[in-house]
Amino acid sequence: MITTDIHIDIPSLVSSQRKFYRFQKTKSIDFRKQQLKRLRKAIIESEQQLYQAVEKDLGKGYEEAFLTEMSLVIKEIDLHLKHLSRWAKPKRVSSPIYILPSKSEVVPEPMGVVLIIGPFNYPFQLTMAPLVGAMSGGNCCVIKPSEQTPHTANVIQQVINSTFDDHYLHVVTGDVEVGKALLRQAYDLIFFTGSTTVGKIVMQKAAEHLCPVVLELGGKSPSIVLPSADVTTTAKRIAWGKTINAGQTCIAPDYILVHRDLADSLIDGISKHWKDMYGDEPEKSNHYGRIVSERAFDRLTQYLNDGQVVYGGHADRESRYIAPTILRDVNTDDAVMKEEIFGPILPVITYKDETDLKHMLPEEKPLACYVFGNEKEAIKWFDQVDAGGGAINDTILHVSNANIPFGGVGKSGMGNYHGKSSFDAFTHQKGRIVSKTWIDPNLRYPPYKSFSWIKRLLKSW
Numbered sequence: 433m434i435t436t437d438i439h440i441d442i443p444s445l446v447s448s449q450r451k452f453y454r455f456q457k458t459k460s461i462d463f464r465k466q467q468l469k470r471l472r473k474a475i476i477e478s479e480q481q482l483y484q485a486v487e488k489d490l491g492k493g494y495e496e497a498f499l500t501e502m503s504l505v506i507k508e509i510d511l512h513l514k515h516l517s518r519w520a521k522p523k524r525v526s527s528p529i530y531i532l533p534s535k536s537e538v539v540p541e542p543m544g545v546v547l548i549i550g551p552f553n554y555p556f557q558l559t560m561a562p563l564v565g566a567m568s569g570g571n572c573c574v575i576k577p578s579e580q581t582p583h584t585a586n587v588i589q590q591v592i593n594s595t596f597d598d599h600y601l602h603v604v605t606g607d608v609e610v611g612k613a614l615l616r617q618a619y620d621l622i623f624f625t626g627s628t629t630v631g632k633i634v635m636q637k638a639a640e641h642l643c644p645v646v647l648e649l650g651g652k653s654p655s656i657v658l659p660s661a662d663v664t665t666t667a668k669r670i671a672w673g674k675t676i677n678a679g680q681t682c683i684a685p686d687y688i689l690v691h692r693d694l695a696d697s698l699i700d701g702i703s704k705h706w707k708d709m710y711g712d713e714p715e716k717s718n719h720y721g722r723i724v725s726e727r728a729f730d731r732l733t734q735y736l737n738d739g740q741v742v743y744g745g746h747a748d749r750e751s752r753y754i755a756p757t758i759l760r761d762v763n764t765d766d767a768v769m770k771e772e773i774f775g776p777i778l779p780v781i782t783y784k785d786e787t788d789l790k791h792m793l794p795e796e797k798p799l800a801c802y803v804f805g806n807e808k809e810a811i812k813w814f815d816q817v818d819a820g821g822g823a824i825n826d827t828i829l830h831v832s833n834a835n836i837p838f839g840g841v842g843k844s845g846m847g848n849y850h851g852k853s854s855f856d857a858f859t860h861q862k863g864r865i866v867s868k869t870w871i872d873p874n875l876r877y878p879p880y881k882s883f884s885w886i887k888r889l890l891k892s893w
């Protein structure tokens with residue numbers, strides 16, 4: 433179904449974008465705003481096709497697609513349209529006395545020609561939201577959506593390639609081979625969202641050209657439930673965060689660490705809320721998605737053997753359906769606790785006291801961390817887990833506020849985006865000194881006649 437662009441002349445595409453970039457056109461703020469408006473219009477015109485596409489690719493219902501794919505991208509465009517002029521203005525910074533009367537400024541400069549590689553799980557949002565940052569930053573861009581969600585990739589390709597010139601923005605569709613071919617070219621920035629394994633490949637290829645990277649990767653994001661937690665709300669918010677997009681969310685709660693006294697009531701609460709959200713037969717719910725591929729389905733169903741299924745556990749390979757599932761009695765050595773789950777399977781692990789919990793905190797920095805309990809105490813635990821971001825007494829929500837930089841740290845990624853952070857990610861902060869010619873003291877020039885004076889000036893600290 434996917435139109436693969438394996439035969440496209442990628443070197444020529446990138447070089448045409450580089451040529452266009454040198455014309456300076458994308459540096460104009462008016463140009464950037466016009467293009468963002470065109471993008472907004474083209475997306476709105478393709479809205480229905482988009483909903484159909486994500487339904488076909490991931491079984492994503494209309495409401496979820498609106499909330500997690502469409503609205504976030506439109507909101508991101510609107511935010512950039514509103515603030516771009518201010519963000520792009522050179523910022524005056526103070527100057528030390530010895531360079532006065534020169535003035536000092538920081539000028540956000542586009543990176544140039546950038547490559548965006550998207551993942552399958554929010555195939556529209558996670559490809560288009562970075563693109564908004566790239567356009568707002570004044571760049572040309574080659575975009576590769578995920579081949580695992582071919583219908584959505586085709587909508588993205590249609591929206592971009594029929595609205596913009598190739599030498600400004602161009603979508604190349606296809607599989608890993610296309611991704612590899614794209615990585616053979618030199619860019620000024622690569623923005624990659626996907627797995628840690630492929631993130632390493634991207635970084636290696638980028639290093640050959642000394643190209644900077646933003647890596648939005650995954651990991652195992654814990655939910656920590658303290659004895660002081662409000663079990664009902666905690667259960668509801670974890671239940672929701674774990675099963676939107678059938679658990680294929682990079683910041684989904686991967687597993688739960690819960691105080692042993694609360695474990696049974698938490699499991700009952702999560703089960704109840706899943707029933708409220710998806711009914712007794714989630715496979716019949718319009719609001720419950722499907723696993724992206726048979727390969728992912730096979731990986732996930734293996735995890736069902738790693739513990740005791742206390743809720744759910746049903747799976748159907750033909751429709752790629754896996755029920756919301758809770759696992760107990762898992763071991764830290766089990767695959768389900770070693771790999772990012774990325775599906776609707778939720779291991780619940782108990783701890784007996786604070787010392788026990790301390791030992792269970794993740795060693796690798798996850799993309800997100802969630803802590804439930806008395807606010808002060810929960811913040812204390814949250815601060816002990818180095819992570820990309822997260823929430824206290826909630827899940828997922830931090831991704832929806834564009835004023836919060838979104839990104840991973842350590843193995844969960846590098847670099848941030850959303851809102852102003854996207855603009856910053858796609859621009860270089862160029863320093864600029866503007867000197868006057870009406871004065872030119874000899875202080876800095878050999879033979880340094882007033883050297884003792886300069887020394888005094890510089891050592892004034």
Ligand code: NAD
Pocket residue numbers: 549550551552553554558576577578579580606607608610611612615625626627628629630631633647648649650651681682683772774799839840844845
């Ligand atoms: P993936 O790494 O398999 O694929 C991502 C993209 O990379 C796809 O477009 C794919 O075609 C391309 N690709 C794969 N191999 C390549 C290669 N050798 N060279 C060049 N390109 C290549 O990831 P996925 O399965 O689409 O997404 C799931 C992963 O992404 C999970 O680990 C998840 O946590 C992570 N993720 C992270 C975020 C975030 O914001 N941090 C968001 C969504 C997903």
